[in-house]
Amino acid sequence: MFSSVQRQTARLSHFFPQNARRFQSAAATSSTVNAAEIAHFSRLSSTWWDERGELAMLHRMNPVRVRYIREKLLESTFEDHGEDARREMESRREVLKGMDVLDVGCGGGLLSESLARLGARTLGIDASESNVGIALTHASVDPQLSSSGNSLEYRHASAEQLVKEPKQFDVVCSMEVIEHVDNPLAFLSACAQLVKPGGHLFLSTIARTPLSYFLTILAAEHILREVAVGTHTYSKFIDPSELISFFQSYRPSASSPSTPTDLGDMGSGASPRPWITRTYAHGLPTRLEAEVRGIVYIPWTGEWKLMSRSSTPWGAAQCNYLFWVRRPMDS
Amino acid sequence: MVVFAARRSLARLGCRQRAFLRYFSSEHTRDNDVVIVGGGPAGLALAAALVSNPAAKESLKIVLIEAGDLSKIQDWGMPSDAYSNRVSSITDASQHFLKRIGVWDYVEHARTNPVHQMQVWDGISGARITFDASEIPESSEMARMTENLNLQRALLRKLSDTPNVQVIQSVKVESIEREAGDTNHWPLVHLSNGLTLRARLLVGADGFNSPVRSFAGISSYGWSYDTQAVVATLNHASRGPFQAPNNTAYQRFLPTGPIAFLPLSPGISSLVWSTKPHLATVLSKSSPGVLEQLINAAFRLPETSLQYIYKRLLEGATSSEEIKGEIAFRERSDGISSHSAYASATSMVSKGGIPPDDADALPPLVTSIQPSTIASFPLRYNHAESYLGEGAGSRTVLVGDAAHTVHPLAGQGLNLGLGDVDALSRCIAQALTQGSDIGSYTALMPYARERYFENHKVMSAVDKLHKVYSSTAQPVVWARSVGIEVINELDSVKAALMINAGAGSQLQNASGWDLLAKSIENLAGFTNTSKMIGSTVGAGIQELAKNAGQRIFGRL
Numbered sequence: 001m002f003s004s005v006q007r008q009t010a011r012l013s014h015f016f017p018q019n020a021r022r023f024q025s026a027a028a029t030s031s032t033v034n035a036a037e038i039a040h041f042s043r044l045s046s047t048w049w050d051e052r053g054e055l056a057m058l059h060r061m062n063p064v065r066v067r068y069i070r071e072k073l074l075e076s077t078f079e080d081h082g083e084d085a086r087r088e089m090e091s092r093r094e095v096l097k098g099m100d101v102l103d104v105g106c107g108g109g110l111l112s113e114s115l116a117r118l119g120a121r122t123l124g125i126d127a128s129e130s131n132v133g134i135a136l137t138h139a140s141v142d143p144q145l146s147s148s149g150n151s152l153e154y155r156h157a158s159a160e161q162l163v164k165e166p167k168q169f170d171v172v173c174s175m176e177v178i179e180h181v182d183n184p185l186a187f188l189s190a191c192a193q194l195v196k197p198g199g200h201l202f203l204s205t206i207a208r209t210p211l212s213y214f215l216t217i218l219a220a221e222h223i224l225r226e227v228a229v230g231t232h233t234y235s236k237f238i239d240p241s242e243l244i245s246f247f248q249s250y251r252p253s254a255s256s257p258s259t260p261t262d263l264g265d266m267g268s269g270a271s272p273r274p275w276i277t278r279t280y281a282h283g284l285p286t287r288l289e290a291e292v293r294g295i296v297y298i299p300w301t302g303e304w305k306l307m308s309r310s311s312t313p314w315g316a317a318q319c320n321y322l323f324w325v326r327r328p329m330d331s
Numbered sequence: 332m333v334v335f336a337a338r339r340s341l342a343r344l345g346c347r348q349r350a351f352l353r354y355f356s357s358e359h360t361r362d363n364d365v366v367i368v369g370g371g372p373a374g375l376a377l378a379a380a381l382v383s384n385p386a387a388k389e390s391l392k393i394v395l396i397e398a399g400d401l402s403k404i405q406d407w408g409m410p411s412d413a414y415s416n417r418v419s420s421i422t423d424a425s426q427h428f429l430k431r432i433g434v435w436d437y438v439e440h441a442r443t444n445p446v447h448q449m450q451v452w453d454g455i456s457g458a459r460i461t462f463d464a465s466e467i468p469e470s471s472e473m474a475r476m477t478e479n480l481n482l483q484r485a486l487l488r489k490l491s492d493t494p495n496v497q498v499i500q501s502v503k504v505e506s507i508e509r510e511a512g513d514t515n516h517w518p519l520v521h522l523s524n525g526l527t528l529r530a531r532l533l534v535g536a537d538g539f540n541s542p543v544r545s546f547a548g549i550s551s552y553g554w555s556y557d558t559q560a561v562v563a564t565l566n567h568a569s570r571g572p573f574q575a576p577n578n579t580a581y582q583r584f585l586p587t588g589p590i591a592f593l594p595l596s597p598g599i600s601s602l603v604w605s606t607k608p609h610l611a612t613v614l615s616k617s618s619p620g621v622l623e624q625l626i627n628a629a630f631r632l633p634e635t636s637l638q639y640i641y642k643r644l645l646e647g648a649t650s651s652e653e654i655k656g657e658i659a660f661r662e663r664s665d666g667i668s669s670h671s672a673y674a675s676a677t678s679m680v681s682k683g684g685i686p687p688d689d690a691d692a693l694p695p696l697v698t699s700i701q702p703s704t705i706a707s708f709p710l711r712y713n714h715a716e717s718y719l720g721e722g723a724g725s726r727t728v729l730v731g732d733a734a735h736t737v738h739p740l741a742g743q744g745l746n747l748g749l750g751d752v753d754a755l756s757r758c759i760a761q762a763l764t765q766g767s768d769i770g771s772y773t774a775l776m777p778y779a780r781e782r783y784f785e786n787h788k789v790m791s792a793v794d795k796l797h798k799v800y801s802s803t804a805q806p807v808v809w810a811r812s813v814g815i816e817v818i819n820e821l822d823s824v825k826a827a828l829m830i831n832a833g834a835g836s837q838l839q840n841a842s843g844w845d846l847l848a849k850s851i852e853n854l855a856g857f858t859n860t861s862k863m864i865g866s867t868v869g870a871g872i873q874e875l876a877k878n879a880g881q882r883i884f885g886r887l
């Protein structure tokens with residue numbers, strides 16, 4: 001009764017850095033959803049959980065993201081409560097136990113499942129119905145995720161819709177989403193509003209550099225044709241400095257978020273203080289407020305690597321990078 | 332509570348997801364995180380390694396299934412002067428691993444024996460290499476001879492002290508199938524006791540004929556060596572007061588295969604005699620009195636004389652007296668003095684207790700064979716094409732002999748398996764800190780990457796050694812002796828070889844095998860060239876070739 005299996009040959013895509021970047025759909029509202037993109041990703045969503053398929057790169061990127069989230073949360077615990085508390089947290093099997101975590105643009109649930117396994121009360125939201133369906137289906141066959149001890153929930157919703165509800169989160173993540181939305185400023189503002197005071201926001205996206213154009217669009221989509229043409233739009237890539245400048249001037253207003261026209265000109269209403277108050281040489285924020293870290297695919301190990309803080313002023317954020325910012329307790 | 336949330340949301344979305352409702356766990360189906368098939372050294376060590384990690388111990392539901400009766404192994408015991416015939420050399424790296432997972436303390440140390448030195452020589456040219464542990468820094472022994480049962484018992488005792496692993500013994504895996512569903516299907520393992528286990532991760536530690544490997548559709552590459560290994564436990568005189576203790580392993584490369592003498596205690600050693608199947612059949616059926624003489628002769632007589640003895644044996648000369656007569660005759664015609672260590676008829680230690688000069692170059696004379704310890708195993712080379720299943724075979728991983736089988740001449744099989752287990756358990760522990768699904772391909776990829784080529788290097792080096800040394804063609808034998816002598820002169824290469832032989836840390840191991848593989852490849856290439864030169868090879872050319880060889884080895 002031992003059935004045999006078709007063997008898949010190694011694909012070029014496994015060796016090329018950015019080819020399989022995100023088919024995860026954009027998180028969206030009526031205002032920022034790009035209908036064309038959602039349709040595009042939904043078509044591809046059945047391949048979501050094929051780790052050897054078109055999304056291999058994405059599956060491989062997940063561990064480095066989770067490691068980064070873990071690292072930053074441990075670091076913050078150290079800053080807030082000292083070394084003993086950090087150690088205690090690190091020794092726990094479920095590092096995120098007791099935390100409310102939101103995964104905006106959860107796609108098939110890759111990151112949400114990992115966060116739930118680490119003990120977080122996790123809500124994954126996505127603007128694509130079919131992605132939410134895939135995520136639900138996938139989690140439902142895993143007893144660890146579907147047992148009563150765990151809490152993982154998915155909703156077909158956008159960040160902007162969630163803002164209208166009273167709930168805020170200890171951690172808000174939105175990975176490889178912002179470069180797909182139509183109005184990134186409104187999107188960022190919505191994500192920020194969903195963070196509790198003292199909570200964390202994690203983003204990952206692509207910088208607008210010649211390198212990123214070459215790797216993610218020219219090579220991956222047009223030359224190698226490993227990624228469907230139209231997956232990325234260069235002009236939507238976002239530089240780390242733009243995110244930093246956003247949080248230097250970001251002041252949430254109690255009413256609905258305004259829709260500014262320029263980065264850095266966001267919601268300049270009255271608020272105690274912005275999330276980023278100081279920057280140093282090269283416009284770098286202090287480590288306690290925000291951080292930018294490049295991630296790079298290493299073809300010969302098949303893994304994504306987190307660049308060290310010191311590798312360049314921008315943590316080697318030449319193409320893909322992770323961004324973390326913390327909401328001040330008193331903002 | 333994803334299920335309930337899912338139902339609500341799906342209802343709201345009006346989504347039709349067939350697979351979603353497909354899975355219900357029935358009374359007879361149990362969910363598990365890790366299902367290990369096989370309670371051999373590799374499977375048991377994996378279970379022990381996993382529970383030595385606090386996160387894995389706390390969060391993983393682990394089951395191990397073994398067809399055999401493990402309780403017999405757990406209660407295994409033998410008188411102190413009797414030894415099992417299945418013995419393995421446990422390398423330094425393996426020992427470190429077993430210590431780290433808290434198993435080494437459960438091994439009965441009095442029944443293990445260190446190997447401080449190895450003497451390896453060519454059966455035809457006589458060229459010899461000596462490896463000595465004292466030549467490598469930070470290592471007192473190259474390896475430790477340990478009965479497989481001693482190790483398995485230690486693993487079982489460790490596991491019974493850690494009740495986190497459910498061990499199901501005397502139960503066979505009858506079939507494995509893929510759970511129905513569109514996505515994320517898990518393997519279902521049907522057992523002979525009627526139970527079905529659903530596995531997040533299915534581990535094939537089920538030996539050479541791995542049912543898990545067939546289920547996963549992983550093909551493997553290999554061949555049978557047309558060689559059997561005859562094993563036995565040997566009694567011999569203890570080494571004299573002027574000699575080193577019984578800490579030397581001896582191996583002579585005969586064209587029929589290597590014969591190895593592995594020390595277990597001052598007066599007891601283990602035999603692994605790899606030879607042609609028809610000879611192995613006669614050897615393993617011969618009376619203990621005959622076999623002991625044949626073993627002594629196989630370490631001592633010139634190759635041509637051995638061929639003659641084999642011939643007589645196959646012709647039916649099977650009584651102890653006949654064999655004794657034949658050996659004595661060959662010794663006389665080969666001019667072996669009865670005072671030499673190469674003589675089998677006399678005691679190696681003279682009346683005054685002074686051994687012959689060359690005594691340390693040979694194992695002590697076998698005086699008897701322990702009852703019911705003669706057995707024979709087929710030898711193979713086999714390497715799975717992948718350690719991870721894919722597609723319909725996903726969520727499966729192979730370790731130990733299920734992944735690779737290697738010729739025992741370098742004593743590596745079990746050690747490679749322990750290396751796999753070490754890497755896999757670390758990989759799983761890392762995946763847990765990342766919230767990964769430990770059955771996923773991505774989570775397991777680092778394991779395969781760490782082990783596949785590492786094992787491949789060792790396996791092909793061992794395979795090439797076997798092939799180079801089973802040739803009797805003159806130029807090959809000559810090149811071999813040159814090669815070996817060159818190796819002997821170069822301390823760095825020798826140190827590398829010694830690391831391979833057992834000593835050294837894991838990291839050192841890697842470069843050691845690289846070096847070994849390179850030098851053997853060179854030796855093999857050298858051999859081909861010399862074949863081309865053929866019979867016209869004169870002394871001058873030999874000298875030239877030797878210099879070339881030195882350059883080759885010198886570059887390493």
Ligand SMILES: Cc1cc2nc3c(=O)[nH]c(=O)nc-3n(C[C@H](O)[C@H](O)[C@H](O)COP(=O)(O)OP(=O)(O)OC[C@H]3O[C@@H](n4cnc5c(N)ncnc54)[C@H](O)[C@@H]3O)c2cc1C
Pocket residue numbers: 368369370371372373374396397398399418419420421502503504505536537538539542560562603708730731732733739741742743744745746747748
């Ligand atoms: C003569 C000889 C000498 C050797 N010397 C050395 C040495 O010096 N050093 C060294 O490192 N290695 C040595 N080896 C190799 C070593 O013995 C093996 O590599 C090692 O035993 C493999 O362990 P394992 O756990 O992977 O597989 P195995 O020991 O083969 O265990 C597999 C287990 O799976 C079980 N199983 C299989 N199918 C099923 C099923 N359907 N249901 C339930 N259970 C099942 C079997 O009952 C068995 O217990 C030697 C081998 C030989 C033949």
